[in-house]
Amino acid sequence: xxxxxxxxxxxxxLGSLYALGALGIALIFGVxxxxxxxxxxxxAFCVFALLWPSVDxxxxxFAGNLPWFLLIPFTLAVGAGLSVLSEVVVFRRFRxxxxxTMMIASxxxxxxxRYFLLMLFSxxxxxxxxxxxxxxxVELLGARIPLLQLITILVTIAVLIGLTAFxxxxxxxxxxxxxxENFTMARMLGVRANRVIxxxxxxxxxxxxxxxxxxxxxxxxxxxxxxxSVMLMAFIATVIGGMGSLAGAVIAGFALGAIATVMQxxxxxxxxxxRDAFVYGAVILVLIFRPQGLLAARGTKERV
Amino acid sequence: MSHLSADKVSVSxxxxxxxSGVDLTVAPGQIVGLIGPNGAGKTTLVNVLTGFQSASxxxxxxxxxxxxxxxxxxVRRAGIARTFQGxxxxxxxxxxxxxxxxxxxxxQSRAAAIAEAEEMLDWVGIGPLAGRIAGALPYTDERRVAIxxxxxxxxxxxxxxxxxxxxxxxxxAELSALIRRIATEMGCGVLLIEHNVGLVLxxxxxxxxxxxxxxxxxxxxxxxxxxEKVRHAYMGSAADIDLPVLEVEA
Numbered sequence: 001x002x003x004x005x006x007x008x009x010x011x012x013x014l015g016s017l018y019a020l021g022a023l024g025i026a027l028i029f030g031v032x033x034x035x036x037x038x039x040x041x042x043x044a045f046c047v048f049a050l051l052w053p054s055v056d057x058x059x060x061x062f063a064g065n066l067p068w069f070l071l072i073p074f075t076l077a078v079g080a081g082l083s084v085l086s087e088v089v090v091f092r093r094f095r096x097x098x099x100x101t102m103m104i105a106s107x108x109x110x111x112x113x114r115y116f117l118l119m120l121f122s123x124x125x126x127x128x129x130x131x132x133x134x135x136x137x138v139e140l141l142g143a144r145i146p147l148l149q150l151i152t153i154l155v156t157i158a159v160l161i162g163l164t165a166f167x168x169x170x171x172x173x174x175x176x177x178x179x180x181e182n183f184t185m186a187r188m189l190g191v192r193a194n195r196v197i198x199x200x201x202x203x204x205x206x207x208x209x210x211x212x213x214x215x216x217x218x219x220x221x222x223x224x225x226x227x228x229s230v231m232l233m234a235f236i237a238t239v240i241g242g243m244g245s246l247a248g249a250v251i252a253g254f255a256l257g258a259i260a261t262v263m264q265x266x267x268x269x270x271x272x273x274x275r276d277a278f279v280y281g282a283v284i285l286v287l288i289f290r291p292q293g294l295l296a297a298r299g300t301k302e303r304v
Numbered sequence: 305m306s307h308l309s310a311d312k313v314s315v316s317x318x319x320x321x322x323x324s325g326v327d328l329t330v331a332p333g334q335i336v337g338l339i340g341p342n343g344a345g346k347t348t349l350v351n352v353l354t355g356f357q358s359a360s361x362x363x364x365x366x367x368x369x370x371x372x373x374x375x376x377x378x379v380r381r382a383g384i385a386r387t388f389q390g391x392x393x394x395x396x397x398x399x400x401x402x403x404x405x406x407x408x409x410x411x412q413s414r415a416a417a418i419a420e421a422e423e424m425l426d427w428v429g430i431g432p433l434a435g436r437i438a439g440a441l442p443y444t445d446e447r448r449v450a451i452x453x454x455x456x457x458x459x460x461x462x463x464x465x466x467x468x469x470x471x472x473x474x475x476x477a478e479l480s481a482l483i484r485r486i487a488t489e490m491g492c493g494v495l496l497i498e499h500n501v502g503l504v505l506x507x508x509x510x511x512x513x514x515x516x517x518x519x520x521x522x523x524x525x526x527x528x529x530x531x532e533k534v535r536h537a538y539m540g541s542a543a544d545i546d547l548p549v550l551e552v553e554a
Binding site: 171177181185190 | 356376377380381392394395396397401404405406408409410411414
């Protein structure tokens, strides 16, 4: 019982990270048809925003010492702020550009953020201690898991419920759903395009910040490349989920987490180093049989 | 002057004249038909009237005021609504949300938009479908959603772009009755583009016939039926057939 539950919790917490990442990408893709490859760098930026600029190996904590009830809103605001800024400064100029151009712009923005961090902090990973109380283990259903893992799962569930309620029940959510499906038509009907797009960027940035907090606490390090691996898996989850489908992104995120965790357990020890190769193999299989993704967003199909 | 009118509207695409000097007027409560062969410029004219396309020459006047330079949503707010060929609904959204987002886009509060959307769905006869996903509806119901969406905010004029395409005679007759109600009960002026000439002849108070971007005939249904030019445009020179009329129950 216990080992199975252990695997279940591992899968859920890893899947949570991928799901949060995939949601952040799908939200923006939905309204702009932009795959934002700078998303991973926004994650890294949020972690470094908690430190004073320095090239020393030991991090000098700045906002990271705040109590959790200030730390969390601060980090979410940093993520949302950076994300909205990137829309205003960069992506707004590419509104009418084709998706490939926008994607390249997002790569460029990612490099700018990464090298900005490199300049201030150097490329050396720094050890940080973020929300240290969360590494306490807890017993749950026979499994012994770090409190952080449990909180990761609960936070993700809360975010999903909150986001669903926001999209279903608020005026802004209504406008965003309409814009995600057919942006041009929504505009024609008087939906305020700039507000909707900025809202999507703000939400996406806040999701990146949530990942930053989880990753920072989990790994205990700040590394300018730390967003990259989550970004890659999250991007894959968005593709498998059906580009632009929020529900699909979440389901695929959890599925990828589950596959990766199960591979880690069932693969022979020598093959574990190749875990990701097996995960990508599974992705290829999904895309062979469902090239449109698990839940294709209708708006995407119509536009092609 | 509470009319919607096109005043000598011309549109050119890269040297090709899509419309040349088109005049057309719709009065409140009046149903005007716009017919013509494929490529005659009907949809282009609707696009000009609704701000989707600007006129190279001429002007669109709403109640005597020129609408030039207004964006589609500003034209919509000014009181000119339209539907699109094929509906163009938000297919992943519930029916009611399709109407609600339109109300919100018009500047209504959310509560007001929901209230009007519910009322409008009842009015067009699909009240019970409010919660259904728009993309899963049968064709004819989709059209009613599109019309309901266009009627949000009670526009002064409604432009319908081929609302009966693909409908059976029975469905087209029901649609005709709805369009008649829009004109009489709401006092809304309707411009109806339709390939189903029978429906247009049976329903419209006035008909304008376009061919190759120019008005070739304009008048009441009887005059259009009798027109040699219209027969010629539709059927070629040898045409000698009677245009059918679809009877509409008032």
